[in-house]
Amino acid sequence: EVQLLESGGGLVQPGGSLRLSCAASGFTFSSYAMSWVRQAPGKGLEWVSAISGSGGSTYYADSVKGRFTISRDNSKNTLYLQMNSLRAEDTAVYYCAKDRVVTAKTPDDAFDIWGQGTMVTVSS
Amino acid sequence: DIQMTQSPSTLSASVGDRVTITCRASQSISSWLAWYQQKPGKAPKLLIYKASSLESGVPSRFSGSGSGTEFTLTISSLQPDDFATYYCQQYNSYPLTFGPGTKVDIK
Numbered sequence: 415e416v417q418l419l420e421s422g423g424g425l426v427q428p429g430g431s432l433r434l435s436c437a438a439s440g441f442t443f444s445s446y447a448m449s450w451v452r453q454a455p456g457k458g459l460e461w462v463s464a465i466s467g468s469g470g471s472t473y474y475a476d477s478v479k480g481r482f483t484i485s486r487d488n489s490k491n492t493l494y495l496q497m498n499s500l501r502a503e504d505t506a507v508y509y510c511a512k513d514r515v516v517t518a519k520t521p522d523d524a525f526d527i528w529g530q531g532t533m534v535t536v537s538s
Numbered sequence: 539d540i541q542m543t544q545s546p547s548t549l550s551a552s553v554g555d556r557v558t559i560t561c562r563a564s565q566s567i568s569s570w571l572a573w574y575q576q577k578p579g580k581a582p583k584l585l586i587y588k589a590s591s592l593e594s595g596v597p598s599r600f601s602g603s604g605s606g607t608e609f610t611l612t613i614s615s616l617q618p619d620d621f622a623t624y625y626c627q628q629y630n631s632y633p634l635t636f637g638p639g640t641k642v643d644i645k
Contacts, residue, residue, distance in 0.1 A: 524572035528581035
């Protein structure tokens with residue numbers, strides 16, 4: 415079964431750091447681009463960051479550029495999001511999501527598999 | 539950045555109704571559009587990709603159409619399980635962007 419399982423969320427003070435992980439199973443992880451998408455309480459979906467299958471290309475939303483770093487360890491089938499200089503407005507459920515297929519275009523495709531999400535709360 | 543808008547923001551409907559949600563992009567995205575369904579406390583679920591392709595396992599009452607800047611999601615006969623929030627998303631270019639969502643609730 416194709417599955418994504420996020421971890422690492424929690425309560426952190428403004429200015430603090432947190433690293434989220436997303437463990438993948440059931441598919442050839444290294445072949446697929448992956449993304450992080452977040453959802454603030456009661457709000458809509460916001461794409462945060464994406465990384466190519468090899469890890470060689472990364473993309474960020476302006477709202478997190480310079481503060482967040484996406485990475486992956488294909489030997490461990492795990493995606494990461496290092497979040498620094500956290501702000502109250504970063505409070506959200508963070509989902510990892512898998513591109514549906516590998517294509518020749520960038521971005522590749524829609525997200526066919528999502529994790530269950532991990533809550534990040536930034537508050538003093 | 540490509541801005542996505544959706545209308546209506548809320549839609550009240552009854553079981554059996556035909557429901558249409560519109561999504562517009564601020565510039566042409568060809569057919570690089572997806573539709574997702576999200577229920578409270580759950581992750582989004584892919585319904586439609588490439589504007590009109592039905593994701594495997596999704597009931598055929600869901601359909602998508604459009605290209606360029608205007609797109610629609612249609613539910614041909616609303617079922618109790620369909621009361622949820624629906625989001626469109628463009629994947630023509632980074633940054634990826636979602637519409638603000640359309641909540642479909644019970645009339």
